[in-house]
Amino acid sequence: MEKQEAQRRLAELREQVRYHSRKYYTEDDPEISDFEYDQLYRQLETLEGEYPELVTEDSPTQKIGGAVYNTFAEVVHQVPLESLHDSFSQEELRDFDRRVREAVGDVEYVAEPKFDGLSVALEYRDGLFVRGSTRGDGVTGEDVTENIRTIRSVPKILREPVPFLEVRGEVYMSDQSFQRLCARQELLEEKPFKNPRNAAAGSLRQKDPKITAQRELSIFVFNVQQVEGHALSRHDESLKWLGKLGFPVPPLYRTSGDMEEILSFIQEIGDKRGEFNFPIDGAVVKVNDFAQREELGSTAKFPRWAEAFKYPPEEKETTLLDIEVNVGRTGVLTPTGRFEPVTLAGTTVSRATLHNQDFIAEKDIRVGSRVVLRKAGEIIPEVVAVLSHPEGSQPYHLPETCPSCGERVTRVEGEAATRCTNPQCPAQLLRNLIHFASRDAMDIDGLGPAILEQLLQAGMVASPADLYTLQVAQLEKLDRFGKKSAENLVAAVERSKQNDLYRLVYALGIPHIGAKAAQVLCGAFPTMEAIQNAPEEELSQIEGFGGIMSQEVAAFFQKESARALVSRLKELGVNMAAQQQEAKGTLLAGKTFVLTGTLPTMSRKEASRLIEENGGKVTSSVSKKTSYVLAGEEAGSKLEKALQLEIPVLTEEELLQMIKSE
Template identity: 40%
Template sequence: MADQVDTSQIDVDALTQAQAEAELARLAERLGTANTAYHAEDAPVMPDAEYDALKRRNAAIEARFTDLKRADSPTEQVGAAPASGFGKVTHAVSMLSLANAFTDEDVREFDTSVRKYLGLGADDPLAYTAEPKIDGLSLSLRYEGGHLVQAATRGDGSVGENVTANARTIEDIPEEIAGAPEVLEVRGEVYMSHADFAALNTRQEERGGKTFANPRNAAAGSLRQLDPEITRARPLKFFAYAWGDVSAPLADTQAGAIQRLADFGFSVNPLTRRCDGPDEMTAHYAKIESQRATLGYDIDGVVYKVDDLALQKRLGFRSTTPRWATAHKFPAELAWTRLESIDIQVGRTGALSPVARLTPVTVGGVVVSNATLHNEDYIQGRDSKGQQIRDGKDIRVGDWVQVYRAGDVIPKIADVDLSKRPDDATAFEFPHSCPECGSDAVREPGDAVRRCTGGLICPAQAVEKLKHLVSRAAFDIDGLGAKQVEQFYADGWIAEPADIFTLQDRYGSGVQQLKNREGWGDKSAKALFAAIEDKRSIPLARLIFGLGIRHVGEAASGLIARHYGSWDALSTAMEEARDCEGPAWDDLVGIDGMGSVMAGSLVGTFAQPAERASIDRLVDQLTVQEAVQADTSTSPVAGKTVVFTGTLEKMTRAEAKARAERLGAKVSGSVSAKTDLLVAGPGAGSKAKKAAELGIETLDEDGWLALIGTA
């Protein structure tokens, strides 16, 4: 079939519907893994530039195939769940990420989109601020009555880590401020200067301690120390650039508010400028970029924000990013080095991933020794259609390769210098069997990845599935992390998820056996078994995500949980939908954001006898909490499908749609029997006629505003 090809390198405009669905699933899995590694573990697995490129591709596909947007879409993700070693803080105002721009044309498009949303013409005045994008760790500081009462990391945007004691050790963060509103939440970036970073690594080497790859990792690791005295000994700095919860406005403009923060005693970036339009914005970007090497701290771009705070409020937010701001990122960096070997790693879903081991090389001040090689096609110098990439040059052990990176992550190999290829270099043979268990490694039509077919008998897959189960977004069992899972699996203590919850029973008291193992004591052993017991009662969404079903991410798990409500209902529905047809299947794929690829993966997992038996054994050990439905009792349009047509005169179409969705309505672009309400402005045509034929309630704009009121 035409659509049974590798989708990873097909142009977006050339994708079929089926190919687009498969590609969105692939992107959701890769970007979800990268988010967790970067934000939660301070251990990035993907270059910033590659991550940004994948997100752009994802957004482009979603824009072209709007009905295929997934529940676990990367565009709906912010950061990652907070670490388990700290108390959790729920942000009063979410800490969102930023949309990205990569070219001057992207900046002009950002300006155009803002003007369009606000109904402004190209010649209407519209000012922005431009400031360096600090490459550090986001931090929120809450002051009440002028006193610092709480500091929290961004976490997943909604819940962060309580690092108050550590934040108090940073000289740039005042304990008290005068003249501030009663409640003031200051936001900014914790970072480390290049000089302080070099001095820290020197001290670490002298003591035989861990050295850091770059200032961002050093800053993040220092702020997340459980002992504040360690943080105090680390030279951290803080730039303030934003705010969250405030009891009174700071100013009328972004620039004015930043000046207020400076007046309160916070360090603000001196390169922040007010710009009138895209030309001044990109000119200031060029100026900052030219000074990048001499600033003394890391930046990875320039952030633009609409200056007028009233307009910011009107523009509002998308699900994970503000409409009134964007980050203009710097280009990636390059270096050349020797490829020493190619290793094959096996992941949770059986994917065989090639990793390049490199002669260590410094790229932009960071020493790198590993690079991603994507898949076997990429190594062979071709795309899924057999067309050449890198001018057809394959990648071989011993090659002199160009390493491409941006940020503090594993880079990728961009090119090969054939003039330096050793005479005895041979083409790399990608394995057709799993290096971990020997099972066949099969590449299915339409999949860029070769996967081990061993399933539960493959130790690599089993271990990775167990690691996933205990991860923060799943069961989040304190004291049972990746290292402990590997240890217990190697020793035969656990082989599948249910074994975690029978561990203590199978080993008598459990504590006695565990406390005698290296790295464990009486206290830590008791704490582990208590933590396991604590997670016997688990929310449905966390259970679904913890199963590690391919294509089913954290957001999708929540969507599935809310739709079915209980484990019994979900389990019954999967049985009824196992043939991928009939009412249960139609109900499943009819969930907003659920594509057929994700649905097929979900149903297929439940249909596999061995996998289902393993799941049942786990569920037998648990009390699965039913999903809590959101309270929409005060919204007059919650759960209704609304269509807007004609010209709206008191708000733009985008504003109307955004407000309706905030009130729990589903906004559709077409009228059907499922439509509950049509809002028709002047010029309404065929949609109004069809609504009348179907007997659908129709309101004008004033009627719509009266209906929703201040809800």
């Protein structure tokens, strides 16, 4: 490769690695697998090794992965939390061993699992937990003390009053907790985390510690960063001491001066990884003696006394026996493949999601196909490739009707999902009820997911309309319900009958119709009857109402099931007309605002309400017609466009001053 071509390729690789590193470390939303990322990074590392004169200071190979959010206070690590150099073969670990022995002579190693979570530092004074921080970029992390306090396995008081101790550990989410969280996110129509590592990172970075507490996080502690009042000389000695203090330490590790024995133990960990209740993506080999570690030192990025070994994703061939289609709680049709059982990462796999029609068509997956399976992130089985098709097989297509309720399914242009939009489809009833009762919809106080599940299991509701038939005597028979709580819930349901029409429209769960769009719709068609009978062409003429919204509203009310639900709600006394409330003031009349970023004291919803109450209008996109952009922290492309168009940008304080001065 010519030097000029190498320079071009290096720039390309650096940009790719930076992008995927940001998605993984900072946004907790990876787009490629760990294995694919590692291969990209290795390509960059290898090419820089061939052209050392082209290495730049800002290259990802010269920096520790990760970044610091401005959500939390910064913590400067007195002892850097370094990342590890990765090996992908036994020969590379033998090379590591040779380099170490050339530098320090005879050596003993400790091998332990490489946990796949979020690296943190915990600090203790006189045996009391005082601060917890993320690794960040290795030098500066985030103060997440209150969130770490919610992790039960983190000791808050040590068994010995050590004057000062800082340890390093990995916060992780168990496989079972991860599966429960994903099911919960699907139920609440939230974007599910892609793997346990990102779930752990996203959960620890929550602004509200109560949310972190609900996520069932755990920790393993594996390094002493600093200590006062206790002498340590070896790593295995430190692990035993940390265990005595009350820390969860690696449940298995091996000390040996023979690299071949270490390699055998790493293979043993790999063979068992499917049995563990915690995610791992490899093993770590560390020099045991602390004096030798000091002698070996570190590069700009990695310690020379440790090496990580990354397990390759295990792949197996098998045959696709059948494709089953399930309807999720959001109405999405999900195809699941049923395969001849194979063993992957220590567990038997016979089923894997096939995602959607596009995925099936792209890989040309057919019933009877010979395929290659692997586990993504050691957790979720996936089809990597199709090897062959049986003679006479046909391309597979998802059904045109819902397997649960029999109504025709829809697929909006530009979306991958095929969806059933029947509001009374049994497969998505719980999700529909949760949405119906939510704060922005009918706002039924006390009717959360747990209560709704209880009502479903008791057979008390089979439709949102059934909520308006609940009686105190019925509810009193349920667990955790007394007379007072039953009366409160029935009263809350009764109050919701008087809600403005837009809340009901939003509560019906029409695709692409949020609370704001429902308000716009009801402003143009102030009765449910008018909305139901409005032709698509008339709907598309509403200002701020897109073509897709018009299509979805018209299609929704053409369904007999939707009209039947609305008719029953009307019979039960639910309001079917817009209240046409006038703005409380006209101070901002004629002014159009766009909101972006996180405001200091108000949510965007609160700011929007304040603007509208004073006669202003809030839209979602910046244009030449925009009067002001209200910007907070982490404002993105909308702020950039406002500056380009020279549109005035306001802070929250300036908005409040504007209203006050007007």
